[in-house]
Amino acid sequence: MPVVRTLSKVAKQALLSTPGCGCQPLTVAVRNISFSPRQVTSDASFHSVSFSETDHPKVLITGGLGQLGVGLAKLLRKRFGNNNVILSDIRKPPSHVFHSGPFIYSDILDYKNLREIVVNNRITWLVHYSALLSAVGEANVPLARAVNITGLHNILDIAAEHGLRLFVPSTIGAFGPTSPRNPTPDLCVQRPRTIYGVSKVHAELMGEYYHHRYGLDFRCLRYPGIISADSQPGGGTTDYAVQIFHDAVKTGKFECNLKPDTRLPMMYIDDCLRATLEVMEAPADTLSMRTYNINAMSFTPEELVQEVQKQLPDLEVTYDVDTVRQAIADSWPMNFDDSNARNDWGWKHDYDLPELVQTMLNFIGSETRIARAN
Ligand SMILES: NC(=O)c1ccc[n+]([C@@H]2O[C@H](COP(=O)([O-])OP(=O)(O)OC[C@H]3O[C@@H](n4cnc5c(N)ncnc54)[C@H](O)[C@@H]3O)[C@@H](O)[C@H]2O)c1
Numbered sequence: 001m002p003v004v005r006t007l008s009k010v011a012k013q014a015l016l017s018t019p020g021c022g023c024q025p026l027t028v029a030v031r032n033i034s035f036s037p038r039q040v041t042s043d044a045s046f047h048s049v050s051f052s053e054t055d056h057p058k059v060l061i062t063g064g065l066g067q068l069g070v071g072l073a074k075l076l077r078k079r080f081g082n083n084n085v086i087l088s089d090i091r092k093p094p095s096h097v098f099h100s101g102p103f104i105y106s107d108i109l110d111y112k113n114l115r116e117i118v119v120n121n122r123i124t125w126l127v128h129y130s131a132l133l134s135a136v137g138e139a140n141v142p143l144a145r146a147v148n149i150t151g152l153h154n155i156l157d158i159a160a161e162h163g164l165r166l167f168v169p170s171t172i173g174a175f176g177p178t179s180p181r182n183p184t185p186d187l188c189v190q191r192p193r194t195i196y197g198v199s200k201v202h203a204e205l206m207g208e209y210y211h212h213r214y215g216l217d218f219r220c221l222r223y224p225g226i227i228s229a230d231s232q233p234g235g236g237t238t239d240y241a242v243q244i245f246h247d248a249v250k251t252g253k254f255e256c257n258l259k260p261d262t263r264l265p266m267m268y269i270d271d272c273l274r275a276t277l278e279v280m281e282a283p284a285d286t287l288s289m290r291t292y293n294i295n296a297m298s299f300t301p302e303e304l305v306q307e308v309q310k311q312l313p314d315l316e317v318t319y320d321v322d323t324v325r326q327a328i329a330d331s332w333p334m335n336f337d338d339s340n341a342r343n344d345w346g347w348k349h350d351y352d353l354p355e356l357v358q359t360m361l362n363f364i365g366s367e368t369r370i371a372r373a374n
């Protein structure tokens with residue numbers, strides 16, 4: 001029943017915000033746009049965002065309270081100034097996030113709310129992080145479809161109409177069992193078997209279509225599984241690679257939900273966020289494509305355990321395989337070919353497996369020592 005209730009709520013919101021209702025006052029903004037992606041009214045005003053290279057961008061991050069958004073806001077605020085980066089989400093921010101810089105409520109299914117935020121804050125860059133990840137997406141397909149697909153349509157239209165530079169992350173999950181898996185190149189068969197993957201292929205194709213059709217400055221990186229110490233993953237297949245560090249430090253025991261030999265591409269969060277900033281700042285003429293694989297390392301649970309046990313030899317590991325996650329992982333890339341990102345805009349990762357493990361254990365270890373002392 002909760003699924004049905006959520007679906008009808010989502011459907012109502014979606015209906016209220018779809019272009020088909022004809023209730024949007026519409027604008028066209030972008031260079032090279034012959035007409036707006038949403039129908040243009042006869043008295044539409046034509047704004048163009050003047051954003052000179054010397055100005056700092058004014059950034060909005062959607063879905064900013066998940067694993068990646070707070071860290072990205074911190075990085076972008078350091079570069080562009082605190083007030084130039086607005087975090088948004090539909091959840092209530094913890095106090096330290098609320099007090100660290102601008103935060104605003106934004107539901108990406110509410111088109112008018114999004115447009116108001118973009119207009120009132122003179123947003124020039126939009127980083128679209130809202131999504132349901134692979135495992136939670138399979139648990140609630142209607143909601144994943146609404147957030148990841150309908151929500152994306154709102155984002156694309158807002159970005160095109162207001163001349164924004166738009167970043168949408170994709171994922172290793174945008175590939176499937178018929179893709180080459182070791183390594184997976186940028187351009188190959190993409191037939192994912194999750195709603196998450198399907199929605200991300202859709203996002204890649206729609207973003208590229210809007211780029212060619214309307215001149216939208218769309219930029220997209222396919223992230224591997226991201227590993228972070230101070231933020232929790234939101235329900236994906238790669239979550240085990242974060243959880244192991246917390247359990248190893250706190251209890252000395254870890255139960256892994258993937259088989260020991262499941263190889264997946266992974267990356268430390270600092271590399272992921274830096275890549276995001278770098279591709280957003282890359283001169284357009286260096287981008288031969290609009291969607292790039294990025295990678296850092298690739299490992300199995302067994303290899304990760306061995307590396308953690310070099311620091312914590314008493315760590316005990318058992319395996320209790322989650323069949324949904326295992327099936328997803330078995331259809332994803334084992335290694336990611338990111339040579340185009342490296343050649344085009346100079347992508348280079350800093351963290352390999354040993355540095356990742358050391359950094360995670362240092363961070364979680366010191367946090368745990370502080371918590372125990374208080
Ligand atoms: N974390 C990873 O390993 C990883 C890997 C590849 C790609 N990505 C992509 O990066 C992005 C960010 O990932 P994350 O790990 O921070 O995700 P997350 O699941 O931790 O956070 C997603 C956020 O979206 C918000 N959200 C859900 N519905 C919303 C709505 N209707 N309106 C606004 N916000 C809504 C949630 O409240 C949540 O805070 C996602 O698009 C994800 O697909 C992440």
Ligand SMILES: C[C@@H](O)[C@H](N)C(=O)O
Nearest residue numbers: 133134171236237238
């Ligand atoms: C890989 C990525 O997209 C996410 N961490 C997931 O597992 O769903």
